[in-house]
């Protein structure tokens with residue numbers, strides 16, 4: 001009896017597992033094997049979301065969802081009409097894993113433990129008959145000019161395996177990019193995404209831990225020639241802002257880092273940042289409120305009477321940054337000083353001097369160019385039989401569960417297409 005068609009999945013991460021399960025469940029006649037270089041599968045899932053795994057985001061409208069992808073949004077539009085966060089929730093629910101939604105839309109397992117997701121994926125893979133080989137690094141792949149098998153997969157051990165279809169789910173690994181390139185794909189240059197901003201200013205970093213619920217940020221990144229104003233990139237974001245021991249973080253900064261990932265790499269992470277601490281008020285409204293404080297508490301020291309509902313330490317910091325002696329009485333505050341303080345609240349200027357690490361989530365932008373991939377099947381246009389899923393592609397999202405969602409979606413699509421193409 002002829003042996004069943006053979007599928008190899010390179011990479012035992014989120015995309016590799018989800019893809020392998022999709023293939024094996026959709027076509028149980030196939031032999032599906034995951035080859036994982038390290039000793040542990042699903043390592044990133046385990047550490048994701050601060051150990052809680054932010055599985056997806058409660059955004060169920062594809063046109064809204066794609067707005068969270070600095071790279072890949074156009075290509076994902078159609079893909080999300082076929083598999084989107086609602087399907088992810090359903091997939092886990094079918095396997096007894098309930099997800100919950102936090103106030104900002106992020107979705108986690110109700111256990112708040114990434115092990116729940118790791119276990120579910122491993123169990124589903126095992127139930128579907130997927131074989132998993134750890135400690136099995138792939139060093140090269142050759143396309144064979146015969147009808148079947150189509151690929152020879154070279155392992156670091158020296159062994160060569162063959163298969164009829166290949167799913168490349170190697171994440172941001174340069175080895176995965178080299179394999180894709182050798183099979184005809186174009187590789188977009190890589191750059192880190194989702195990082196914090198280093199702003200070495202003592203008075204700011206002394207406030208580490210202080211946050212505001214909504215700030216409006218404007219980032220100006222110089223072009224290759226800093227004197228060339230036209231080459232500047234200007235980016236805007238708003239959202240929660242967190243002061244850290246190194247500078248600034250929080251969703252607003254992380255989103256800026258994602259949208260600016262490429263230009264910030266070119267500028268060596270040097271940029272100008274303007275922070276509007278009170279975006280729900282215009283400059284004039286802020287001035288009016290400060291004038292009101294002058295009338296309400298003329299004899300009080302500025303540091304002792306705060307007209308805004310922000311932490312006292314933050315208020316003192318703003319007063320200091322505006323160059324005002326905190327012991328000044330409100331009545332003594334000059335018009336010019338009041339204007340300066342209003343400006344400080346409305347558009348405080350900072351110099352970003354480098355990038356820091358956001359431990360809960362980070363990704364790499366760049367990878368397999370989407371132009372060389374058919375997004376209905378995730379198959380390479382240059383190499384029939386080769387499919388891609390997950391971070392190996394030039395797709396990345398902002399923080400909030402969007403990166404896993406693109407891994408689930410692309411691997412599910414690849415899985416359906418591979419299973420379908422090998423139907424007897």
Ligand SMILES: Cc1cc2nc3c(=O)[nH]c(=O)nc-3n(C[C@H](O)[C@H](O)[C@H](O)COP(=O)(O)OP(=O)(O)OC[C@H]3O[C@@H](n4cnc5c(N)ncnc54)[C@H](O)[C@@H]3O)c2cc1C
Pocket residue numbers: 010011012013014015016035036037038041042043044045047048049050053054055056136137138139169170171172173175176359360361362363389390391392400401402403404405407
């Ligand atoms: C600390 C951290 C926290 C994160 N938290 C979140 C989160 O909460 N929510 C979210 O949406 N996203 C999160 N992300 C991003 C998310 O983890 C990735 O987008 C996702 O893991 C990508 O899945 P993947 O399967 O494509 O790649 P990976 O998870 O990187 O898996 C690729 C696998 O391929 C293997 N491999 C590579 N090359 C070879 C080779 N030549 N041979 C064999 N095997 C190979 C690797 O060892 C790896 O196991 C986080 C990332 C990090 C780093």
